[in-house]
Amino acid sequence: MKMNLVLELQDVPGQLVSVLDPISGLGTNLVTVIHQRDSKNEKGMIPVQITIEGERDNLKQVIQKLTDMNITILEKDGVIVKEKIITILIGHVIDRDIKDTMDQINLLEGISVVGLDVKLEEELESSAMIVIESDAGKKDMVLNKVQEIATYKDLLVVNEI
Amino acid sequence: MKELKLILMGFGAVGKGVAESISIKRNNIKDKFGIDFKLVAVGDSSSSAISANGLDEKLLIETKEKKGTLDKYPEFGSNINGEAVLDKVDYDLLVEATPTNIENGEPAKSLTIKAFNAGKDVVTSNKGHLALFFSEMIEIANQNNVEFKYEASVGGAMPIINFAEKTLPSSKIFSIIGILNGTTNYILSRMTIEGSSYKNTLEESQQLGIAETDPTQDVEGIDAACKTVILANSLLGIPATYSDVEVEGISKITSEAIGLAKKEGYFIKLIAEVSKHALKVSPRLIKKNSPYAIEGTLNMATLKTDLADEVTVVGKGAGSIETASAMLTDIINIIKIKYQK
Ligand SMILES: NC(=O)c1ccc[n+]([C@@H]2O[C@H](COP(=O)([O-])OP(=O)(O)OC[C@H]3O[C@@H](n4cnc5c(N)ncnc54)[C@H](OP(=O)(O)O)[C@@H]3O)[C@@H](O)[C@H]2O)c1
Numbered sequence: 001m002k003m004n005l006v007l008e009l010q011d012v013p014g015q016l017v018s019v020l021d022p023i024s025g026l027g028t029n030l031v032t033v034i035h036q037r038d039s040k041n042e043k044g045m046i047p048v049q050i051t052i053e054g055e056r057d058n059l060k061q062v063i064q065k066l067t068d069m070n071i072t073i074l075e076k077d078g079v080i081v082k083e084k085i086i087t088i089l090i091g092h093v094i095d096r097d098i099k100d101t102m103d104q105i106n107l108l109e110g111i112s113v114v115g116l117d118v119k120l121e122e123e124l125e126s127s128a129m130i131v132i133e134s135d136a137g138k139k140d141m142v143l144n145k146v147q148e149i150a151t152y153k154d155l156l157v158v159n160e161i
Numbered sequence: 162m163k164e165l166k167l168i169l170m171g172f173g174a175v176g177k178g179v180a181e182s183i184s185i186k187r188n189n190i191k192d193k194f195g196i197d198f199k200l201v202a203v204g205d206s207s208s209s210a211i212s213a214n215g216l217d218e219k220l221l222i223e224t225k226e227k228k229g230t231l232d233k234y235p236e237f238g239s240n241i242n243g244e245a246v247l248d249k250v251d252y253d254l255l256v257e258a259t260p261t262n263i264e265n266g267e268p269a270k271s272l273t274i275k276a277f278n279a280g281k282d283v284v285t286s287n288k289g290h291l292a293l294f295f296s297e298m299i300e301i302a303n304q305n306n307v308e309f310k311y312e313a314s315v316g317g318a319m320p321i322i323n324f325a326e327k328t329l330p331s332s333k334i335f336s337i338i339g340i341l342n343g344t345t346n347y348i349l350s351r352m353t354i355e356g357s358s359y360k361n362t363l364e365e366s367q368q369l370g371i372a373e374t375d376p377t378q379d380v381e382g383i384d385a386a387c388k389t390v391i392l393a394n395s396l397l398g399i400p401a402t403y404s405d406v407e408v409e410g411i412s413k414i415t416s417e418a419i420g421l422a423k424k425e426g427y428f429i430k431l432i433a434e435v436s437k438h439a440l441k442v443s444p445r446l447i448k449k450n451s452p453y454a455i456e457g458t459l460n461m462a463t464l465k466t467d468l469a470d471e472v473t474v475v476g477k478g479a480g481s482i483e484t485a486s487a488m489l490t491d492i493i494n495i496i497k498i499k500y501q502k
Binding site for chain 2: 038039040041086087088090091117119120121125126127128129131156158159160161
């Protein structure tokens, strides 16, 4: 049987090979690879769509292997597995206990903060970008939580459309 | 040939644009629709020029620009102003381009209701009375069986209201998400390209005449919120008013936040969201390759519909002639409905 995956990978030579090697070792064949380069972000990460063919058990092993390698699987057979949520907070982000902000988000089930980037401005104000990975279908819950924290700490939230 | 007698109230950027586009298109409209435009009165805040035989558009613009007020118009200038102008001369259609007032909708509200009650059609570029009293205004227009058109009030020359009503009548519109304010889009675009601060970019925009001396209506999202209300009422049938819109402007947006967003492939834009679930104006993250990634003073809107799926319109959200083009389109549409049976 065939399986379609969308992985998030660094767009540098060799990166794909280092992912595919272990896969071929598990008795599966690679059918197609499509790099979605127009969706590249400035960290150089791009979604890569791969189709692999093999026995059901082997395909399962592939998923396990990728998870062990810390590779983000965005989609499996057209179904979104992990959603990446990006949000920016503006204001006294650091003073108002940024660690607590992260902890509160991490406490939600199936949700983890995978990136934080903070820039300081004058007068102790700052802007922080938080990248959150969530299980499919939990985006609204995450955004509500972020809004709740922001309202309490008097921060401005800038969310995706 | 049939005549269409127009009164034009408000002779600023938009009003003058209307006069100019009438003079450019007069012959064209005669040929195409068999209607001769006659501007019988034009009013500013303190005076007017009135002549049942018609005024000269070029002379009106020259008088206003050189002398400041319309009472200086040769022979027909006077200090009659406001609603009184509408009593002085017979007319068919009021073109209303007075300043937007978000406190009480005046003078547009009274001028418009007076015209409706006299059985006259009205075309406006004003947002105040619509954002505050939309249903009331439509009801009075309907009671009097007159036409009321306001394409220019949302997005200037960007087609949206007529577009949705006339071009997409097969589809139900679920939501409209768009950039409805050119000034803030210009400021955010400059901040993104140059990495400059909000304060400096605002000042530069003021010097260029893109932002007004008092930029509050634009930068605090008030202007976009008015347009949100107009779209909610006219295209989604949501009987909302200005106070129903959740509004956050762009004045707290920092160049640092924009820089962070850029790193992940996003821009920050002031986005208006119109749907049954949300009436909201707020700064949002949009993907750099999406239809929302327009630069400068442009406006855009994506309409989500049942049959046509997503449809996006883009255009100039402001400007004298550009805005007047939308008002002239409204006038021509009224001609098609009422004068060409
Ligand atoms: N500018 C744009 O690109 C644009 C785009 C879309 C919509 N709009 C809307 O169009 C309208 C006009 O905008 P604008 O840019 O032309 O404004 P503007 O340049 O400030 O002109 C406003 C005009 O209205 C006149 N006025 C003020 N009070 C009046 C009254 N009581 N009776 C009659 N006239 C009165 C002013 O008189 P004085 O000349 O004596 O001051 C001026 O001539 C506003 O509602 C605006 O929101 C503008």
